[in-house]
Amino acid sequence: MENPYDQEPIEEITEALKNNDAASAVAKVQEYLEKLDNIPLNIAITGESGSGKSTFVNAFRGVDNKDERAAPTGCVETTMEVTAYPHPNYPNVTLWDLPGIGSTNFPASKYLEHVGFEKFDFFIIISADRFRENDVKLAQEIQKMGKKFYFVRSKIDHNLRDEERSQREFNAEKTLEWIRKDCVQGLQKQGVESPKVFLISSFDLHLYDFQLLEEIMERELPAHKRNALLFAIPTINLEIINKKKEAFQAKIKYQALNSALVAAVPIPGLSIVADLGMLVVFTKQYKIGFGLDSESLQKLADSTHVPLSDLQAVMTSPLAAEIRKDVILKVISMSAVATALMAAEEGLRFIPLLGIIAAMSASYASVYKVLHDCLNMLAEDAQKVLMKALGLNTSV
Structure with a gap:
């Protein structure tokens, strides 16, 4: 059966336009974009006491452990009930910090019922050392329920430091493999057949197996939920930046179509005002998605020990500043094509019939061009910032 999230509203929009009902077409486009932005993704994080569940929840969400929005962490069991932690930028994505199965009186089968397993898209089972009998029983019950689960071995950075202190000839790769x-x-x-174990440090997600875990989670999710995961995932490598760019790019045609439909209303100045407002909103979404907002940059600076000013210095696009209408106008002025299209749109809209159609085409093309340019600029800035943070050559 076809998933309703995968159904693009092209036929409905076309039918509305045939009936000369631009307002209905606009509503269809906006409804579809809102639906894409609100696809729910629920991730369950479980494991025994002290395994690092809460720290992982915070790292995944890009939240510092000391932040008031953080899941509480500590040396003792801090999670006694199922607790929801929505992503701060993508509230449709929720990580659920579950009580360690060893800290409850429920057997594995009843534990899943207790935590409400049916609402979760997949489970991540975390351990700070070897996986215990409770972890295995839980995995087997999750499998019976037809859900996906992943074993995460946490605190790898601690293990490597301990091994380096105790070994005369320390080798990081051999230690990780062991x-x-x-x-x-x-x-x-x-009794677990062909288990996959991901080695992760919640304080250094760009190292070890987090990228591999992300790739497998994304591949095994239903198609309509993959972008929800992708947008929420921390920007830890260039491949994720490129994936986010492609996902944002796929939405531009509908964002531009929304502008074109507004252009069908012949009110002086309305289209350009609406366009600028939309361009600001969508460009801000790109900036947050790439982790280039001030809060994300500060967290990156703190975690990599690279001064915030150094990260900001490699951002060369006009969009490095706060996203406002005057900044978007500056981007438009850099493109002769976008400038000409917007000017043509304003003139064409007052020519009866054919003029409105031409104005819609010009509006679509201009907004598409500007959003495409903004996306490219921010993706390039994101690459430079990440490479600077990781101490790599920042020439792109």
């Missing part, structure tokens, strides 16, 4: 092999063999002995 930890992975030990976890896999332990799970196999307890």
Whole structure:
């Protein structure tokens, strides 16, 4: 059965335009864009006490452990009830911090019922060392319920530091391989077939296996939920930046179509005002999605120990400043094509019939061009910032 989220409203929009009902067509476009932005994704994080569940929840959401929005962390069990932590920028994505199964009186089968397993899209089972009997029983019950689950071995940075202190000839790669092999063999002995274990440090998501975990989660999600995960995931490497860019790009045709439909209303100055407002809103979304807003940049600076001013210095586009209408006008002025199209639109809108159609075409083309340019500029800035933060060559 076709998923309703995958159904683009092209036929409905076309029918509304045939009936000369631009308002209905605008409503259809806006409804579709809102639906895309509000696809729910619910991720369950579970594991035994002290495994690092809450720290992982915070890292995934891009929230510092000391932030008031953070899941509480500590050396003792801090999660006794199912607690929802919506993503601060994408509230449709929620991470659920579950009580460690070892801290409850429920067997694995009843535990899932207790936490309300049906609402979760997948489970991440976290351990700070070997996976225990409770972890395995929980995984087996999750599998019976037809849900996906992933084993995450946390605190890898601590393990590497401990091994380096205790070994005369320390080798990070060999140590990581030994930890992975030990976890896999332990799970196999307890009856888990072909287990996949991801080695992760919540304080250094760009290292180790977080990218591989993201790729597998994305691949195994239903198609309509993949972008929800992608937008919420921290921008830890160039591949994620490119994926986010492609996802934003796919929405531009509807954002531009919305502008074109507004252009069908012959009120002086209305289209350009509406266009600028929309351009500001969508460009802000790109900036937040790439982690270029001030809060995300500060967190990146703190976690990588690169001064915030150094990260900001490599952002060379006009959009490095606060996104306002005057900034968008500056971007428009940099493109002769966009400037000409917007000027033509204003003149064409007052020519009966054919003029309105031409104005709609000009409006679509101009907004598409400006959003495309803004997206490219911010994606390039995001690449430079990430490479600077990771100490790589920032020439793109």
